[in-house]
Amino acid sequence: MTHPHTAADLGMAGALLTIDLDAIRSNYRLVRDRAAGAACAAVVKADGYGLGAAMIAQALAAEGCTHFFVAHLAEAVALRPVVPTADIIVLHGPTPGAAPAFDANRIIPVLNSPQQVAEYSAYAATTGRVLPALLQVDSGMSRFGLTEAELDDLLAQPNALAGIELRYVMSHLACADTPAHPANAAQLACFERMRARLPGVPASLSASSGIFLGAAYHFDLVRPGAALYGIAPQNGQPNPLAPVVALHGRIMQTRQVPTGAGIGYGHTFIAQYPMRLATVAVGYADGFLRSSNGAAWFGTTRLAIIGRVSMDSIILDITDLTDPLPADALVELIGPHHDIDAAATAAGTIGYELLTNLGPRYARRIIGA
Numbered sequence: 001m002t003h004p005h006t007a008a009d010l011g012m013a014g015a016l017l018t019i020d021l022d023a024i025r026s027n028y029r030l031v032r033d034r035a036a037g038a039a040c041a042a043v044v045k046a047d048g049y050g051l052g053a054a055m056i057a058q059a060l061a062a063e064g065c066t067h068f069f070v071a072h073l074a075e076a077v078a079l080r081p082v083v084p085t086a087d088i089i090v091l092h093g094p095t096p097g098a099a100p101a102f103d104a105n106r107i108i109p110v111l112n113s114p115q116q117v118a119e120y121s122a123y124a125a126t127t128g129r130v131l132p133a134l135l136q137v138d139s140g141m142s143r144f145g146l147t148e149a150e151l152d153d154l155l156a157q158p159n160a161l162a163g164i165e166l167r168y169v170m171s172h173l174a175c176a177d178t179p180a181h182p183a184n185a186a187q188l189a190c191f192e193r194m195r196a197r198l199p200g201v202p203a204s205l206s207a208s209s210g211i212f213l214g215a216a217y218h219f220d221l222v223r224p225g226a227a228l229y230g231i232a233p234q235n236g237q238p239n240p241l242a243p244v245v246a247l248h249g250r251i252m253q254t255r256q257v258p259t260g261a262g263i264g265y266g267h268t269f270i271a272q273y274p275m276r277l278a279t280v281a282v283g284y285a286d287g288f289l290r291s292s293n294g295a296a297w298f299g300t301t302r303l304a305i306i307g308r309v310s311m312d313s314i315i316l317d318i319t320d321l322t323d324p325l326p327a328d329a330l331v332e333l334i335g336p337h338h339d340i341d342a343a344a345t346a347a348g349t350i351g352y353e354l355l356t357n358l359g360p361r362y363a364r365r366i367i368g369a
């Protein structure tokens with residue numbers, strides 16, 4: 001992502017979040033091609049991982065995507081007018097009493113428990129129609145879905161799925177970002193066993209990382225989220241995806257400090273020699289996590305973040321910068337020198353958490369809108 005940017009792009013904001021919609025499109029095509037033979041959904045929960053669900057859904061619908069997953073009904077209802085003909089699927093399924101709202105908005109639930117199946121089936125009976133749904137089974141994550149025993153019980157009841165058109169049986173992998181983890185093959189075997197009890201029903205197992213475990217994990221529908229947004233799918237492997245986000249912060253002031261100066265809250269950093277510092281208008285209230293102890297870049301020069309991240313600012317060590325910083329200079333916090341995964345690692349977390357935290361105070365610039 002080498003698009004030029006200046007302080008003028010920030011308007012009144014302290015930082016510029018650049019979102020490359022062209023890169024999201026090309027990442028969608030890449031994962032779709034990796035899972036050729038399966039349909040490729042797009043997961044746009046949490047407002048498209050913080051980047052804008054409506055904009056992303058619209059762009060990917062134009063690429064031919066026809067299935068969109070969100071976590072909550074409210075997210076689905078907001079998306080309904082944006083992609084009027086697509087299937088919008090709610091991972092959490094219906095809360096008690098929510099079935100009519102699913103139906104009224106043509107939203108498809110994932111049914112995750114015997115109770116959700118029973119309630120949705122009972123609601124369908126009151127309408128006299130057959131309603132689409134997915135059924136989640138737990139293949140070994142212990143989070144959502146029917147256990148093998150619950151699936152047996154369900155299928156032992158006559159008319160257990162009455163009024164429900166089962167679009168897919170699905171499950172979710174716990175360790176797919178670690179290809180050698182034995183849980184992957186164990187979950188695959190469990191999923192194969194459980195889906196065999198629902199003959200003829202299409203299946204869905206993999207999110208982003210699972211797609212890269214190979215064709216055995218693809219089934220009929222894949223559900224990438226993070227990969228669309230440029231997050232590396234596999235630990236320790238080169239990232240085949242295009243970067244989607246960049247974050248550039250505005251320098252508010254620079255200063256010279258003497259040996260012994262305490263820097264930032266708690267004086268966790270004390271200058272051991274005379275230093276030059278720059279204060280940048282990005283902090284943990286912007287989702288730049290307080291645990292961040294990485295760096296920013298000015299051009300190709302690495303500038304360490306020193307002291308604690310404040311609510312609205314961070315302090316950089318610019319002692320080694322040979323050129324004085326121009327007034328209103330911007331520094332790269334996420335970008336070509338430091339991608340979302342690297343910035344997350346420097347904060348002791350994963351790209352998913354950093355991405356979904358990036359806050360509402362940034363100016364946003366969309367490439368490829």
Ligand SMILES: *Cc1c(COP(=O)(O)O)cnc(C)c1O
Nearest residue numbers: 043172207208223224225226227
């Ligand atoms: C969030 C989620 C996804 C998308 O996961 P990524 O790792 O972001 O690709 C897919 N399926 C389920 C059940 C999820 O909860």
